[in-house]
Amino acid sequence: MHRIYALREVREENARTRTLVCDGPLEARPGQFVMVWLPGVGEKPFSVAGDDPMALMVVGVGPVTHAINALKVGDRLWVRGPLGQGYELEGERLMLVAGGYGVAPLRFLAEQALRRGMCVEACVGARSAADLLLCSDLAALGVRLCLATEDGSAGERGLVTALLTGRLAAWKPDLVCACGPVPMLEAVERLCAQQGVACQLSWEAEMRCGQGVCGSCECRRPGWLACVDGPVTVG
Amino acid sequence: MPDLTCSLLGLTLHNPIVLASGILGTSAALLERVAQAGAGAVTAKSCGPAPRTGHPNPITIEWGHGLINAVGLTNPGAPVEAPLLAEARALLQPLGVPLIASIFGGTPREYGEVARTIATARPALIEVNISCPNVADEFGTPFAADAVAAAEVTAAVVANAGGIPVSVKLAPNVPDIVRIARAVGAASASALTAINTMPGMVIDPYAGRPVLSNRSGGLSGPAIKPIALRCVAQLAAEQDLPVIGTGGVLTGIDAAEMLMAGATAVGVGTAVWYRGPEALGQIVAELDEFMAAEGYTSLAELRGLALR
Ligand SMILES: Cc1cc2nc3c(=O)[nH]c(=O)nc-3n(C[C@H](O)[C@H](O)[C@H](O)COP(=O)(O)O)c2cc1C
Numbered sequence: 001m002h003r004i005y006a007l008r009e010v011r012e013e014n015a016r017t018r019t020l021v022c023d024g025p026l027e028a029r030p031g032q033f034v035m036v037w038l039p040g041v042g043e044k045p046f047s048v049a050g051d052d053p054m055a056l057m058v059v060g061v062g063p064v065t066h067a068i069n070a071l072k073v074g075d076r077l078w079v080r081g082p083l084g085q086g087y088e089l090e091g092e093r094l095m096l097v098a099g100g101y102g103v104a105p106l107r108f109l110a111e112q113a114l115r116r117g118m119c120v121e122a123c124v125g126a127r128s129a130a131d132l133l134l135c136s137d138l139a140a141l142g143v144r145l146c147l148a149t150e151d152g153s154a155g156e157r158g159l160v161t162a163l164l165t166g167r168l169a170a171w172k173p174d175l176v177c178a179c180g181p182v183p184m185l186e187a188v189e190r191l192c193a194q195q196g197v198a199c200q201l202s203w204e205a206e207m208r209c210g211q212g213v214c215g216s217c218e219c220r221r222p223g224w225l226a227c228v229d230g231p232v233t234v235g
Numbered sequence: 236m237p238d239l240t241c242s243l244l245g246l247t248l249h250n251p252i253v254l255a256s257g258i259l260g261t262s263a264a265l266l267e268r269v270a271q272a273g274a275g276a277v278t279a280k281s282c283g284p285a286p287r288t289g290h291p292n293p294i295t296i297e298w299g300h301g302l303i304n305a306v307g308l309t310n311p312g313a314p315v316e317a318p319l320l321a322e323a324r325a326l327l328q329p330l331g332v333p334l335i336a337s338i339f340g341g342t343p344r345e346y347g348e349v350a351r352t353i354a355t356a357r358p359a360l361i362e363v364n365i366s367c368p369n370v371a372d373e374f375g376t377p378f379a380a381d382a383v384a385a386a387e388v389t390a391a392v393v394a395n396a397g398g399i400p401v402s403v404k405l406a407p408n409v410p411d412i413v414r415i416a417r418a419v420g421a422a423s424a425s426a427l428t429a430i431n432t433m434p435g436m437v438i439d440p441y442a443g444r445p446v447l448s449n450r451s452g453g454l455s456g457p458a459i460k461p462i463a464l465r466c467v468a469q470l471a472a473e474q475d476l477p478v479i480g481t482g483g484v485l486t487g488i489d490a491a492e493m494l495m496a497g498a499t500a501v502g503v504g505t506a507v508w509y510r511g512p513e514a515l516g517q518i519v520a521e522l523d524e525f526m527a528a529e530g531y532t533s534l535a536e537l538r539g540l541a542l543r
Contacts, residue, residue, distance in 0.1 A: 001297060001299060002439065035292075037292075037446070039439065039443075039444050040444065042291055043293040076441070078441075080296070207292075208289075208294055208295075208306070209294060209306075210295075211297075212508065213258050213504075213505075213507055214257075214294065214306055214309070215259055215262065215265055218261065218262055218264070221264075222262065223265050223267065223268040225265075225512075228512070
């Protein structure tokens, strides 16, 4: 069954990206996702970007996301979830690694980790300065930031994984939590394995039923379903 | 300890609980996963002559008493499905869990062609889906409601199945399910699977429209259990083919009811939505527990009990 929210606030993050803040809470853990239905338009998965009130970060990439991003304060959203397995915090020092839009669930995770008294750092990477999202939010929470852009317009020039290599050695986090494009996640997984650091990674997949029935989101390894076994892998 | 061994068309299943078509049956690894979780047999997702992406989202919603779905027969097409089924069969063999293939088509000839392609993978049984409610008149629905057409499809599949037994999957929404069953039996079907989903519609009153992109879909889960029990009871009482009784089985007690209605084996689909991929094993354990507590020692003692 759907839960219907109205939008309380819409924040412009960049030209294609908005944070939608809803008018009520959702009991969800960072890394879990929801299916958002816009009647007459369609239904898509989004990771939960905040729980109280429920928030989502939406990048306009197709008809459904464009329609969602055209919503105004007071407009309604139909939500199914929370679904899937989220991150599981452990240890004292948490390193977040975000690529592009992957920062949305990690800002929510940072909030919870800080509330638990953990020390949080984030390596955030994007194509250019304009694509770096939620960095001021993270800084305001008290997260130490290391930035990288592919064109060098902000932070280090290059990939976020280069930053991570240095920080893994220098800071020695207990846990790395990452969200971003697949090649980035694979690189993070490799680096963490080399350094013997626990890592939790959030994988994106095509979601259809979202509840472990239709088989559309099988990925990573045979028989693994992103919707119910993930989207976060703990290993 | 009750004996849950189930014989179906000469096959020996560890237990009578069978994964229904369209639930987690999209890859060899997922079929293996459900087998490892305790299923007695597993059915693959229905496959047709050509690839289909299915309907756009939303394709499923839980509406309070079960699911409604209109996935739209998403499948890679028989030529791609056949090697996938062969791989599945190889993974399932050491577990002693038979593989059931499921096919659909638009004409008897197409059904025959799909059967011939799929038969190369040597599944233990070919299930013929003549009853998917979600693709309008494009695939199957007219066959399920018409005894002559259902028999024609059955004959085309049997002729191309290379000796593999054939089960025909029946729709609940027909005036006389036994008439359809007798017709497919006369066309040499070896078994029946009953029931497919029941056509329905779920409307969101705040949106003022149906939830599914396809508008209507098929109901499954708890809402259809009494419908399934009645269909299975009628089939068991009035014709001789064994029935894979399917519809609304979420627990081992539900499975016992299905056996008491006369089912030879019990199909389970929507339970996976509510209980996860482990559902089938849990249902087996609950059936075992129920039988032990009630003093049943074999499935034969349960089978058709409610018809006597
Ligand atoms: C999401 C979903 C997809 C299904 N896809 C198929 C299919 O491809 N072929 C088929 O014969 N039945 C399909 N079915 C019907 C089931 O196999 C089963 O007959 C029906 O759901 C009733 O059983 P249940 O209440 O245990 O789910 C599907 C059912 C669901 C819920």
